[in-house]
Amino acid sequence: MTVGIGVIGAGMIGQDHVRRITDVVTGAEVVAVADVDAARAEEVASRVHARALASGQDVIDDDLVDAVVVTSWGPTHAEYVLGAIEAGKYVFCEKPLATTAEDCLRIVDAEQASGRRLVQVGFMRRYDAGYRAMKQVIDSGEIGAPLLMHCVHRNRSAPESYHSDMAVQDTAIHEIDTIRWLLDEDIVSAQVVKPRRTSNRFEHLQDPQFMLFETASGARVDLEVFVNCRYGYDIQCETVGETGTVRLPDPESVWVRGAGQLRANVVQDWKQRFGAAFDLEFTEWVSSIEDARPAGPSAWDGYAAAVISDATTEALHSGHVVSVLLKDRPAFYG
Numbered sequence: 001m002t003v004g005i006g007v008i009g010a011g012m013i014g015q016d017h018v019r020r021i022t023d024v025v026t027g028a029e030v031v032a033v034a035d036v037d038a039a040r041a042e043e044v045a046s047r048v049h050a051r052a053l054a055s056g057q058d059v060i061d062d063d064l065v066d067a068v069v070v071t072s073w074g075p076t077h078a079e080y081v082l083g084a085i086e087a088g089k090y091v092f093c094e095k096p097l098a099t100t101a102e103d104c105l106r107i108v109d110a111e112q113a114s115g116r117r118l119v120q121v122g123f124m125r126r127y128d129a130g131y132r133a134m135k136q137v138i139d140s141g142e143i144g145a146p147l148l149m150h151c152v153h154r155n156r157s158a159p160e161s162y163h164s165d166m167a168v169q170d171t172a173i174h175e176i177d178t179i180r181w182l183l184d185e186d187i188v189s190a191q192v193v194k195p196r197r198t199s200n201r202f203e204h205l206q207d208p209q210f211m212l213f214e215t216a217s218g219a220r221v222d223l224e225v226f227v228n229c230r231y232g233y234d235i236q237c238e239t240v241g242e243t244g245t246v247r248l249p250d251p252e253s254v255w256v257r258g259a260g261q262l263r264a265n266v267v268q269d270w271k272q273r274f275g276a277a278f279d280l281e282f283t284e285w286v287s288s289i290e291d292a293r294p295a296g297p298s299a300w301d302g303y304a305a306a307v308i309s310d311a312t313t314e315a316l317h318s319g320h321v322v323s324v325l326l327k328d329r330p331a332f333y334g
Ligand code: NAD
Pocket: 008, 009, 010, 011, 012, 013, 014, 034, 035, 036, 037, 040, 056, 071, 072, 073, 074, 076, 094, 095, 096, 122, 124, 170, 270
């Protein structure tokens, strides 16, 4: 069986996923593409001999489309995910699932009403080899109960359109999901500390930010978000347990000795850093559709991340520790 995929949103990551589905993943083919920029949709569709359709809804309704990939701007995600559920089609949605917790809940409710797991959220770190190895160590009990986690999320630079709330909504949302998944528990409170700001930023931006999370068991997580670090794309994570620690490896790079120096390169963007994770994410997603057994990050994970993100945004503005108030997880989500 070949899974026919329709892509809504042919921008930076949409194009990368179109290439990936075509060149890397077996058992799937891009059959339709839509973008509000019709010329862009046409161009991207033509690269893979797919059809450019007039709207996202046309992609959802198309008979050749078995599954939908949503890679348009965040505020448009909810409409397309709800449309795909309504049509009874599997849908992979890049983060965020929706830009409000209310919209995430509407998706969770609609999916439950449909009676089947149809939605997967693009939290690709769960597919990164380093994070997977870290989870294995934590789950094995080898380092004892996790007590602390230290995380770093650095981007080389952020455009003028990037504002202070995006440090959590767009950037730290990856760690929010990763913390929940690695520790297998929810985050119960958030706090944001504002350090001295880098001069390499647009005036309106608070950068860096220092976030502190507390989990249900009392473990504490600190996260530095620094989106104008200038030197590269740098993701770090160390979990400290009662009897040991486990740390994410740096991406593979050769060591160069010369001119009196010993150096290794730093990757420059998320495409390079998580390319292999994205490949595996799509490979496993397509297999899960073939087997009709969805297993990746769920709509519930998207909802939880949105609620935690809202609490963290409130913490940024208030300067207070803000509690996270999640609804009870329905049995539907295991
Ligand atoms: P982008 O601006 O490059 O692309 C978005 C595309 O969506 C544009 O071509 C735009 O014309 C199109 N679009 C906007 N509204 C639309 C609509 N209503 N219907 C159809 N098309 C529409 O943005 P991007 O960087 O590709 O990001 C897209 C999404 O992917 C965002 O939600 C972003 O957060 C997410 N993203 C995830 C990662 C990751 O690491 N997982 C990395 C980058 C982006």
